Structures are given as structure tokens and as C-alpha cells.
Amino acid sequence: MAEQDAVKFGILGCAEIARKVSRAIRLSPNSTLYAVGSRSVEKAAKFAKDNGFPDSAKVFGGYDAVLDDPDVDAVYIPLPTSMHVKWAVLAAQKKKHVLLEKPVALNVKELDVILEACESHGVQFMDGTMWMHHPRTAKMKEFLNDPQRFGQLKTVQTVFTFAADPEFLENDVRVKPELDALGVLGDAGWYNVRACLWAFDYELPKKVTALPGPVFNKSGVLVSCGASLYWEDGKVATFHCSFLSTLTTDVTAVGTKGYLRLHDFVIPDEEDKASFFTRENPGFAELQRGVVADRNEHVVATDLPQEVKMVMEFSRLVGIIKAEGGKPEKIWPTFSRKTQLVLDAVKTSIEKGFESVELIS
Amino acid sequence: MAEQDAVKFGILGCAEIARKVSRAIRLSPNSTLYAVGSRSVEKAAKFAKDNGFPDSAKVFGGYDAVLDDPDVDAVYIPLPTSMHVKWAVLAAQKKKHVLLEKPVALNVKELDVILEACESHGVQFMDGTMWMHHPRTAKMKEFLNDPQRFGQLKTVQTVFTFAADPEFLENDVRVKPELDALGVLGDAGWYNVRACLWAFDYELPKKVTALPGPVFNKSGVLVSCGASLYWEDGKVATFHCSFLSTLTTDVTAVGTKGYLRLHDFVIPDEEDKASFFTRENPGFAELQRGVVADRNEHVVATDLPQEVKMVMEFSRLVGIIKAEGGKPEKIWPTFSRKTQLVLDAVKTSIEKGFESVELIS
Structure with missing residues (x-):
């Protein structure tokens, strides 16, 4: 260019x-x-x-x-x-x-x-x-979409936590009621919810139910919470986000035939490559004396960090609009809106004493 | 002997x-x-x-x-x-x-x-x-008890699933209402609940709340479900057990300073050794361009499979009673009873439309 x-x-x-x-x-x-x-x-x-x-x-x-x-x-x-x-x-x-x-x-x-x-x-x-734009994310999606290696997605569990210090917990922008009233739910939980939606091909869950045990700071802003998302036929996801635990950014997705996990989904441990782990068609060995499975670590290299890929994709779309007078790509606002809908439902569920909140897309 | x-x-x-x-x-x-x-x-x-x-x-x-x-x-x-x-x-x-x-x-x-x-x-x-008796379990507990490497336990997530065939889902002993009315909750869920209790030093949770989305077979027996357990101060656990997903036996425990995970907690992948993975005091690198952490894979060898260790421990206790006329060791029935109490609470919560069930120890 x-x-x-x-x-x-x-x-x-x-x-x-x-x-x-x-x-x-x-x-x-x-x-x-x-x-x-x-x-x-x-x-x-x-x-x-x-x-x-x-x-x-x-x-x-x-x-x-x-x-x-x-x-x-x-x-x-x-x-x-x-x-x-x-x-x-x-x-x-x-x-x-x-x-x-x-x-x-x-x-x-x-x-x-x-x-x-x-x-x-x-x-x-x-x-x-940012993680949406890492080439690893597309590679993982290929695996989740593979009917032989992964089958049908049934369950996602995800955690995003990091240990904030006492000063952060009272004074950081992310926990100030007048600046970021969603607290940890809007910060770390955003990523968890996005991961669940991403795995389930952005189908909105039917029900969102906050888990007991949320923690608030002195100003009443969430610093730890979780929720379960329910689709149908036993398709469920749970997430936990917190400023009170050590840095953990895990996603586990379990299908009918295979399973995927990664431990640095928000920010890869290294800038130039990132891994995810799969297991395909596992079974117990004779007498359940072990597990037989096709296990793989998939390392996906990237020429540029995921945040650069994000900016490039954004600018590519802007460039098309500028050059050709095209219309904006709707997929990105749609992803944002669905994520926000689920966040809102988690917040409502907490406010209603952990009642399930039904989502209508 | x-x-x-x-x-x-x-x-x-x-x-x-x-x-x-x-x-x-x-x-x-x-x-x-x-x-x-x-x-x-x-x-x-x-x-x-x-x-x-x-x-x-x-x-x-x-x-x-x-x-x-x-x-x-x-x-x-x-x-x-x-x-x-x-x-x-x-x-x-x-x-x-x-x-x-x-x-x-x-x-x-x-x-x-x-x-x-x-x-x-x-x-x-x-x-x-059986997994209670693997030497890995004691090694993991050492890590969870380490105030410098792990800190205080905040969260456990665990999954135990395996893909049963249609014949199993209707006719196996484990899903017959007159034989094993607890279904997957009593079978796979037993291990998940035990893992949560084990990690939290067998302190009973204050509340148990089943997650929306349980699946029943034609006879009304559970074949997929999950729950969240709540202690206090944001200490929470969630589990998911199912006969409808591929074989997955994961535990993730997140503390204030460190984190532990393993992927074969019920039956180790191999008979003579078993691994668990830890991360200690992780933090984001400058500009969050990666994660800096002390990561370890711990491989714990065992001279005999975990089920042999179980039998040996049982027989050791029996031997003491036989030889010395001693009293039975109460720790094992206590662990069983606490596990059963939580299972019962999950079942009750499902029956009550996912209401939280308070536990009194």
C-alpha cells in the first residue's frame, strides 16, 4: 500500500x-x-x-x-x-x-x-x-469445525483472572463506578464471553445464569464473578473472571469426538507464535489402565503480533470503504453486540440473585 | 508382610x-x-x-x-x-x-x-x-499448600466427560433408574466433586447450585450436568460431567499466586508416571507483549498403579485393626460422606429448578 x-x-x-x-x-x-x-x-x-x-x-x-x-x-x-x-x-x-x-x-x-x-x-x-485476529484463532476454529476430529461442541470452560494489587482494586479506572461500572466483568469477563460465543459460532445462549460468589470492591464494582451459559441439548459453557487470582487465561472446549485447550488465549505467551492443544478420539486403554489418544500441540507462527493483525484488518476494511465507497463490514459490530448482550445478562442475573436471564437474539 | x-x-x-x-x-x-x-x-x-x-x-x-x-x-x-x-x-x-x-x-x-x-x-x-492414592495427588497438594508458589486457592474448574454410545445411554447399569439413579452425577460427577473438595481441603461449600442444561435419558436418569460450589470470599468451583462428550478429565486450580492443571486426573494417561503442570507468579511482559512465568511440568513416577496404592492403603489400615485391635481410620468415610453430601445437593438443586442449596456440615 x-x-x-x-x-x-x-x-x-x-x-x-x-x-x-x-x-x-x-x-x-x-x-x-x-x-x-x-x-x-x-x-x-x-x-x-x-x-x-x-x-x-x-x-x-x-x-x-x-x-x-x-x-x-x-x-x-x-x-x-x-x-x-x-x-x-x-x-x-x-x-x-x-x-x-x-x-x-x-x-x-x-x-x-x-x-x-x-x-x-x-x-x-x-x-x-485482539486475540480474534491471531492466526491461531482461525486454526483453532478449523479444528472445532472438523466433524471427524472434534465432532459437535458440547462444553466450554474458560477462566481469565489476574491478581490486582490493593491500589488497583480501589482506584484503577476498571473498578471505578463512574468510569467502568462493569468492573472485572467488562474487563476480563469480556474475553471469556467472547471465547464462549466464538466457540459456539456466535449463537447466543438461550439462558445466562450468574454463579454465586461474586465479589465487589468498596465502591460496589465487581472484582470477581462467573456465569454459566446454556444453549440446548446439554450445550453449556461456564466462565470465571477475577482480579483476585493469579494470571490465568484458559479455554477448554469439549466436543463429542475431540477436545481443545489453550492457556494463553487473551495474550499469547510469545509474540511470534502461539500454541493450542488437541486430543482426538481418546479412549481408555484395556482395563482403563491409561488413555489412548491422538494428542497434538499445534504451534501457529505469526509474522506480526495479534494486535497488529487487528489494526491491519480494521484498516483493510476502512481502506475498502475509502477507495470503493463500500459499506462497513457488519460482522465486527455483531460480535461486539452479542458479547455485550451476554455481559448485560450476567449483570442482570447477579442483580436478581442469580436468576437465569433469557436472551432473545 | x-x-x-x-x-x-x-x-x-x-x-x-x-x-x-x-x-x-x-x-x-x-x-x-x-x-x-x-x-x-x-x-x-x-x-x-x-x-x-x-x-x-x-x-x-x-x-x-x-x-x-x-x-x-x-x-x-x-x-x-x-x-x-x-x-x-x-x-x-x-x-x-x-x-x-x-x-x-x-x-x-x-x-x-x-x-x-x-x-x-x-x-x-x-x-x-483411585486417584486419591496416586503419589501425584500428594505432590499436587504440596503445591496447593505452598503460600509462595500457589498462595490461597480461589477457583477450581473441572470436567469429566466421556462419550457413551446409544446402547450405554439407555441400558448401562450407570443409567438405570433402579440400579444407579444418580447417573452421570454419581459416576463422573463423583470425581469432579471429590476434586473440588480435595483442593479446598475438604471444607464443605456453603452453597451448591446446579447449572442449567442437565440432560436426562429416556428413563429420566442424568447423562450430563454441572454445578457451581460456593465457599466464601470469591472462592468458587464449577464442574461439568457428561456421557455425551469425548473423554476429558481436567482439573484447573487457580490461586492468588500460582496455578495448577492436569488433564488426566481420574486415570493417568500412563500407569507408571503422571504429570501435572504449574505456573508460578506469572505476569504480563512489558506492553503486555507476552507472559512471563515460572512454568513447570511435574512428572511423578509411581512403582505401582494408583488402584494398587488404593488397595495397599486399605489393607494397611485393615492390617492395623487386625494386628493391634485398633480403630478404623475415619478420614476415608469422612471424604466419602462429604462427596455424597455435595452430590445430593446438586441433585436437589436440579430438582428445585437450579435453586442454590445450602450445606450444613
């Missing part, structure tokens, strides 16, 4: 995660770091300098100025969740494509306002769920 | 699992295959011949005769669960020590009748949960 065709990104805010995504934009061949806005222009300038923005990059003392710059094609929004609806809608109105950090909204009603704005203004929407 | 001091086993019935345990008794240096009873003496004789019983072994055309033989020290009872209370109580009354296949009873009320009979007659009781 010619330099001038690269999608020009403006970044709203200098969140920690914006450092990682700035690097991804820098490494993405069809994207360029064009502008960054912060509440203070000094902070924006420092962020640009620290994160490899080109000297020509614009730095602004506010978010509005980024949206008002006619050369900005797309914005990456890593602001606290409570600010998403305002800034994502404004971005769409200014015809900026929107790469929105997760959780995308505080609830699906807010998200629908964002998605409607994006649709009516013809801009691409995508959330920042 | 001198040959004559070996514990003399009588086996009630010729169930498939009795073949495995007969081998275990044969390989156990402090145990000997002494008698087997079946509904037909021919069947008993064939079983004895096929399973390496010594020529001197007695074969009986009934279970009573085994219990009436004054030289039988202990019985192994692999009969269908609905017959446990009758035969285990009779065995205790005849002063036979009782190694009882799991699930030990259809409910805790029945189990209490068995346990009271064993206690009042001074005989040892143990259930047939």
Missing part, C-alpha cells in the same frame, strides 16, 4: 493500552499514527514522542480537535467505558471510523446508540479484542 | 471394574484374592480364572457365602449403587472391612446407614476413588 493510502489514525487519550495499540498501528503496513489528543497538549506531545509517532504527527489538547481534523480517517478510543458513547458517536458523526476499546459500552442500549451512529454515517466499527 | 498376614479379599459380583480391582489386589503386596461371589457359581469361577485368582481361591454362587466365609477379611463391593446399602451393611455385620465402589450410595441417608454399620462393627470403610 502506498504511504498516502495508509489509514490515518487519531488516538483519543493516553491510556496505558493506547501505548500497545500505538505500536500496533506503527507496525501495521496499512495504518499510520497521525494524531493524538489528550486533556493537555503536553501530555499528548509526550505520548507521541514516547510511542514512536512520526515527527509530522499532530498533538492536540483535547479529543474534539482530533475529530475535527479533516485528515484523520479513523480513531482508536481507549477512554474509560462511560465515555464511549459520547466520543464514539461524535467520531461517527465526523465520519471517523471507530476502533473502540472493550468493554465497548456500559450496556447494550448504549452500544446500540454507538452502532446506529456508525451505521448511519457509514463508518466501520470494531472492538479491540 | 508374610503371606498369611495379607488381607484376604472377597469380591461381590463380577462387574467390569472388578477386573481392574482384582488385578490391583493381586499386585498389592499386603492383599490377596481369596474369594469371589456371583449370582452363578459358573460366572464366579470364570471370573476367578480370567482374573488371576490363585487356584486356592473360593468361588461362590452368591454374595452371602462370601460374607459367611470366616477367612474373608475384607470385601470389595462393585455392585450397582442401589445394592450398596444392603450388602455393605451385611458385610459390616459379618465383620468384613468394606472397600466400596463409588458412588457409595444413592444419597447420604443411605450412606449414613452404611457408615454407622461399619463404625459400630469396627470395620474399615473406604470408597474406590
Whole structure:
């Protein structure tokens, strides 16, 4: 792609995660770091300098100025969740494509306002769920879709936890009721829910039931919780997310004939490759003296980190719209919306004392 | 141990699992295959011949005769669960020590009748949960108890599934309402519940809540289900057991500092060694570009299979009672009873539409 065709990104805010995504934009061949806005222009300038923005990059003392710059094609929004609806809608109105950090909204009603704005203004929407874009994810899906090696998916169990320190548990953006009221459910749980939906081909579960035992911080924000999702015919998933346990990011998917697991689904242990493990058609040996199975570790190399792949895919879609006047790809907002629907149902179930919440797609 | 001091086993019935345990008794240096009873003496004789019983072994055309033989020290009872209370109580009354296949009873009320009979007659009781006796299990417990490497246990997730064929799902002993009314919950779920209790040092959960989505066969017996167990402070466990998915026997335990997993907890993949995997004090690398952790595979060798270790431990306890007139070891009936209490609560929760059931120890 010619330099001038690269999608020009403006970044709203200098969140920690914006450092990682700035690097991804820098490494993405069809994207360029064009502008960054912060509440203070000094902070924006420092962020640009620290994160490899080109000297020509614009730095602004506010978010509005980024949206008002006619050369900005797309914005990456890593602001606290409570600010998403305002800034994502404004971005769409200014015809900026929107790469929105997760959780995308505080609830699906807010998200629908964002998605409607994006649709009516013809801009691409995508959330920042990086692991979706790792080539490992496609390879795993091939396995899950294989009727001989995996059969029909029956169960998913997934955990995403990390041990936050006491300061985080009271003061981090992710546990402030006015900034990220979904707490760990919106942060880690987002990934668990996405993993379940991904495995079940984005079919929404019929019922969502929170598990007893959620933990809240002093401000009443969730710091540990879980839920079970129910489809039909014994197809179920459970997840647990927490800021109170050590770093664990596991997915196990069990089918009628095979099984898949991985232990670094959110962020691969290494940048240039990632593994998943399968077992096909296992059975007990004679007298159940062991297990006979075809076991495999699948190592999937990637030329670029998953977050770069994410930016590239987003910019590819933006490029098509820009060049050909095409319509935005709907698959990405659909994935975001389904994830948010399940999150909302978990929250409702907790509020209703762990009653099952029925989902209507 | 001198040959004559070996514990003399009588086996009630010729169930498939009795073949495995007969081998275990044969390989156990402090145990000997002494008698087997079946509904037909021919069947008993064939079983004895096929399973390496010594020529001197007695074969009986009934279970009573085994219990009436004054030289039988202990019985192994692999009969269908609905017959446990009758035969285990009779065995205790005849002063036979009782190694009882799991699930030990259809409910805790029945189990209490068995346990009271064993206690009042001074005989040892143990259930047939083999993995408890693998040296790997003790090694794993060391890790879970390590405050530096593992910290405080927060979460357990466990799955035990295997794919039964249509014939099994309608006609196997384990899914016949008059023989094993607990179905998959008593069979595979027994192991899941035990794993959760084991990990949480046998502290009973405060609440047990069945997960939506249980599946029943045509006779109304469970063939797939799951539950969540709740202790306090965000300490939770979930399990899933099923006859409808491929063979999977996983346990994941997540602590505040470390994490443990294994994928063959019920029956090790190999007889002479077994692995478990740990991760200690993991953290994200700079910019979350990967994960830094101390990862280990722990391989634990065993000179004898876990079921032999089980028989040896049982016979060791029986030997002490025989030689020294000591009292039975209470730890094993306690583990069985707690497991049964949780199973009962899962069943009740399903019957009550997935209401939480409070447990009082």
C-alpha cells in the first residue's frame, strides 16, 4: 500500500493500552499514527514522542480537535467505558471510523446508540479484542469445525483472572463506578464471553445464569464473578473472571469426538507464535489402565503480533470503504453486540440473585 | 508382610471394574484374592480364572457365602449403587472391612446407614476413588499448600466427560433408574466433586447450585450436568460431567499466586508416571507483549498403579485393626460422606429448578 493510502489514525487519550495499540498501528503496513489528543497538549506531545509517532504527527489538547481534523480517517478510543458513547458517536458523526476499546459500552442500549451512529454515517466499527485476529484463532476454529476430529461442541470452560494489587482494586479506572461500572466483568469477563460465543459460532445462549460468589470492591464494582451459559441439548459453557487470582487465561472446549485447550488465549505467551492443544478420539486403554489418544500441540507462527493483525484488518476494511465507497463490514459490530448482550445478562442475573436471564437474539 | 498376614479379599459380583480391582489386589503386596461371589457359581469361577485368582481361591454362587466365609477379611463391593446399602451393611455385620465402589450410595441417608454399620462393627470403610492414592495427588497438594508458589486457592474448574454410545445411554447399569439413579452425577460427577473438595481441603461449600442444561435419558436418569460450589470470599468451583462428550478429565486450580492443571486426573494417561503442570507468579511482559512465568511440568513416577496404592492403603489400615485391635481410620468415610453430601445437593438443586442449596456440615 502506498504511504498516502495508509489509514490515518487519531488516538483519543493516553491510556496505558493506547501505548500497545500505538505500536500496533506503527507496525501495521496499512495504518499510520497521525494524531493524538489528550486533556493537555503536553501530555499528548509526550505520548507521541514516547510511542514512536512520526515527527509530522499532530498533538492536540483535547479529543474534539482530533475529530475535527479533516485528515484523520479513523480513531482508536481507549477512554474509560462511560465515555464511549459520547466520543464514539461524535467520531461517527465526523465520519471517523471507530476502533473502540472493550468493554465497548456500559450496556447494550448504549452500544446500540454507538452502532446506529456508525451505521448511519457509514463508518466501520470494531472492538479491540485482539486475540480474534491471531492466526491461531482461525486454526483453532478449523479444528472445532472438523466433524471427524472434534465432532459437535458440547462444553466450554474458560477462566481469565489476574491478581490486582490493593491500589488497583480501589482506584484503577476498571473498578471505578463512574468510569467502568462493569468492573472485572467488562474487563476480563469480556474475553471469556467472547471465547464462549466464538466457540459456539456466535449463537447466543438461550439462558445466562450468574454463579454465586461474586465479589465487589468498596465502591460496589465487581472484582470477581462467573456465569454459566446454556444453549440446548446439554450445550453449556461456564466462565470465571477475577482480579483476585493469579494470571490465568484458559479455554477448554469439549466436543463429542475431540477436545481443545489453550492457556494463553487473551495474550499469547510469545509474540511470534502461539500454541493450542488437541486430543482426538481418546479412549481408555484395556482395563482403563491409561488413555489412548491422538494428542497434538499445534504451534501457529505469526509474522506480526495479534494486535497488529487487528489494526491491519480494521484498516483493510476502512481502506475498502475509502477507495470503493463500500459499506462497513457488519460482522465486527455483531460480535461486539452479542458479547455485550451476554455481559448485560450476567449483570442482570447477579442483580436478581442469580436468576437465569433469557436472551432473545 | 508374610503371606498369611495379607488381607484376604472377597469380591461381590463380577462387574467390569472388578477386573481392574482384582488385578490391583493381586499386585498389592499386603492383599490377596481369596474369594469371589456371583449370582452363578459358573460366572464366579470364570471370573476367578480370567482374573488371576490363585487356584486356592473360593468361588461362590452368591454374595452371602462370601460374607459367611470366616477367612474373608475384607470385601470389595462393585455392585450397582442401589445394592450398596444392603450388602455393605451385611458385610459390616459379618465383620468384613468394606472397600466400596463409588458412588457409595444413592444419597447420604443411605450412606449414613452404611457408615454407622461399619463404625459400630469396627470395620474399615473406604470408597474406590483411585486417584486419591496416586503419589501425584500428594505432590499436587504440596503445591496447593505452598503460600509462595500457589498462595490461597480461589477457583477450581473441572470436567469429566466421556462419550457413551446409544446402547450405554439407555441400558448401562450407570443409567438405570433402579440400579444407579444418580447417573452421570454419581459416576463422573463423583470425581469432579471429590476434586473440588480435595483442593479446598475438604471444607464443605456453603452453597451448591446446579447449572442449567442437565440432560436426562429416556428413563429420566442424568447423562450430563454441572454445578457451581460456593465457599466464601470469591472462592468458587464449577464442574461439568457428561456421557455425551469425548473423554476429558481436567482439573484447573487457580490461586492468588500460582496455578495448577492436569488433564488426566481420574486415570493417568500412563500407569507408571503422571504429570501435572504449574505456573508460578506469572505476569504480563512489558506492553503486555507476552507472559512471563515460572512454568513447570511435574512428572511423578509411581512403582505401582494408583488402584494398587488404593488397595495397599486399605489393607494397611485393615492390617492395623487386625494386628493391634485398633480403630478404623475415619478420614476415608469422612471424604466419602462429604462427596455424597455435595452430590445430593446438586441433585436437589436440579430438582428445585437450579435453586442454590445450602450445606450444613
